[in-house]
Amino acid sequence: MSTVQDLDCLVTHIEQVLPGVVKVVFECSGISSVAAPGQFVQIEPSADVFPVTRRPITINRLTHSGFELLFDVIGRGTELLARMQPGDTARVLGPLGNGWKIHQGSNCLLIGGGLGAAGFQFLIDSVNSAEVLIGASGQERVIPFGACHVVTEDGSLGEKGLVTSLLSEKFLAEADVIAVCGPVAMMEAVWSIIPEKHQGKVQISTESRMGCGWGVCDGCSIPMLEGGYRKCCTEGPVFHGTEIDWKRWKEAGL
């Protein structure tokens, strides 16, 4: 039986946490009680006809009676979402997707690029231990976590550099799950330097433009190495790094 629900969820808190980055908390135990780390929700930005489709956002963490999202305000849909006020309700479909393949005793290495780390807190809260490596263009793009290793391209926080510079054999060897999320180019750069002996541990949280979010429109295909495509919304968003056809995915420019 599917646990996906389509509910009117109450906004209890909303704030800008970084320039152009908004945190919103929904009261919605119907979704949070069945959600797993790495899953996402589809939110209706407004009751008007435009934007036509809902917008997918990853669940960043659970709260006592709902869940929190962190999102970049980049276009019309997220602009409308950022205008919500406490007391408003929004139509939310979720939880969607497969989530990370982890268990409570997992020792995770989390590698995030910019807002790709939105969603990591739920994962951190669900495993035995987590090392978190974050790369961003500058400090205004670094999501605050308790303990993490940070590099920025402009050197405004942590060492100057790319997240790949933080990878070490020690981190890779100690992890039984290596979780990666960020822009495709960043994830491909990370994937390309992970030695083959550790590649089987790598899980990639993919992103794609989405229409329906529940497997109907075929709008979210991720190219697979075995040939063909799999759906980011229902078969993903998390795939093993070894399953993805990196060349075709990068060329698709998603």
Ligand SMILES: Cc1cc2nc3c(=O)[nH]c(=O)nc-3n(C[C@H](O)[C@H](O)[C@H](O)COP(=O)(O)OP(=O)(O)OC[C@H]3O[C@@H](n4cnc5c(N)ncnc54)[C@H](O)[C@@H]3O)c2cc1C
């Ligand atoms: C499974 C999933 C989980 C996501 N989780 C988060 C999250 O936790 N936090 C967050 O900030 N964003 C997340 N996103 C991305 C987010 O859904 C998009 O930024 C949002 O839908 C943009 O809507 P918009 O109407 O504001 O912008 P639009 O007007 O639709 O687009 C503005 C610009 O952004 C580009 N764009 C839109 N969506 C994407 C996308 N998915 N990938 C790459 N480029 C895109 C468009 O091509 C366009 O150039 C997630 C996407 C997916 C598929």
Ligand code: FES
């Ligand atoms: S978004 Fe419609 S099939 Fe995935």
